[in-house]
Amino acid sequence: MRALITGGARGLGEAIAERLVSDGGDAMLMDIREDVARTAQRIATKRPGSLVKSVVGDVTDERDCNRAVTEAVAFMGGLDVLVNNAGIGGPAGDVVDYDPTDFRHVLEVNLVGVFLATQMAARVMIRQASGGAIVNIASMLGQRGEAKAGAYSASKGGVILLTQCLALELARHQIRVNAVAPGHMTTEMHWDDLRGRATASGRSFQDQVEAVRASIPLGRHGTGPDVASAVAWLVSKDAAYVTGQTVGVNGGVQ
C-alpha cells in the first residue's frame, strides 16, 4: 500500500503515517512545515525496508499538490491511498466579527486543499486502474456547528459533502472515499484553540482542558492512534464495501 498523507509533519497526520507504515505500507508525507523531513526519517525506522519520504508543499497550491503526487508516484512506484489530513483551526471568533481573510484562508486550506490534492491523486489512481482509497480528515464540528467556529465548521462540513460526491464519482473506478470526523484530540490544534479560549474567557488553560474532558462521555481526549486505527481500517480490504461515509472518532460526544 502506497500512501500520500498531507499535513504529515505532526499531530494526526504523523500518527496516521506511522500506523500505515507499521502496517506494511509505504508513505510520502507532505507538509508546509519543513520539519516534515525529520518526521519522515523517524517513521522510516518503524519498519525496516519501508519507503518513507517527505515533500514540503502547500495544499492550497495546485502546483505543490501536483509535485507531491508526482514525487510520491516516482518514489513508491504508484499511489493507492491518499489521506487528506492537512488542516488549520483558524482563530476562534464570532462570525459577525470574523476577518474575511481568516475565513477565506480556513476554507482554502481545509476544503480547497482537499479538492486539489484529491484531484491530482485521483487522476493517477484512475490511470493505474487498480482502485484506491481516499480518507479525508473532517471533524465533529463538520457534523454539527459550534459558536465561534464558523469558518472551521463550514470547511469541515464541506469536506464531508465533498467526500460523498467523490465517493459517487469515483466508485466506478473502485476508488473508495470516506471521512473520519475526530472529536477533541490531543493535538497542538486543539491546545491552541483552548489557549485562545482561556485568554478570551479569563479562565486558566487547565480549566479549559478539564471542562472539555468533562464533556466527553469516554472521559478522555482522543489521540493520534485513535484516529489512525480508523484510517487504517478504512483503507484496508476490511472496508471494501464502505464508501461515502463519515466515521466519528469522538469518544461519544453527540
Added chain:
Amino acid sequence: MGGFSELTATAAASLIARRFAGRRALITGGASGIGFATASRIIAEGGAVAVLDRDEAALLRSRSALPLQFAEPCDVRDADALEASVDLATHALDGTIDLLVNAAGIYRIRPAVELEPAEWDEVLAVNLRGTFLAARAVAKRLIAAGKAGAIVNLSSIAALVADAGEPCAHYNASKGGVIALTRQLAVEWASHRIRVNAVCPGLIDTPMLRVMDNPESGTAYVNTFVPLRRLGYPDEVASMIAFLASDESAYVTGVAIPIDGGLTAC
C-alpha cells in the same frame, strides 16, 4: 495490477489476526447471515463465541461449522428467557461476556395501510426490544463486574433512507430506533467503559435480502443505485462489526456507520 487489494489484504491480515485473543463474545442471531459471519470472524481472530438464535436448524449447522462455546435457542423478545440464556452463555464463556453483537432481526414487507398492529409489534419486539434487552443484560453484568466492553447493534440503511419499492414502515422504524438506542446507551455507559455502536448494512447477500428475488430486476436495481455496483457480503459487514468490537475503535462510541457500497452517499 491488483496490487492495491492484495497488499492491503496482506497488511490487514498480519495486523488484525489476533484482535480478539482472550475476548468473549455473545452474538444474538448468530446462527446465520451477518451474525454467523461475525462469529466466524471473531473466532478466526482468537475470540471465544456464544451464539443465541431462534432457528434451531441453523444452530445445528453453526455448531458443526464453528467451534462455538455455546449455541442455544433463545427468543430475544422474552426478557426472562434472555436473562437465563445470558447467564448460561456467561458460564460457558468462563464467567464474562466482553462483547455483544445484536444481530437478531427480522424483515417484513407490508404497505403501511395494510400493516396490522400485531405485525408492527412483532418487528419492533425482535429488532428494537430484543436489542435493548440483550444490551441491558450484558451491560448490567459488565458494570457489576467493573469490566469494560463493547456492544455492536445491527441497524440498517432503512433507518436512514426510505424505500418505495419495499414498503416496511415497521422495519424502518425499528432500525431507526436502534440508532437512537445506540446513541443513548453509548452516553449512559461510557463512564463504565462500555462502548456502543451500530452498523447500517445496505444490500447484503443474505437470506433476508429480497431485492434479488427477481435476479434481472435486482441486478438492474443494484447497478443503478449502488455506486460500487454490487451487493455486499456478510463477511464485509462482519469486518466492520469486528472493527467496532475491537480495541482498534477504542475512541469510537455512539456512532452508526453505513456499509452499503455508497448507496446512502447518493
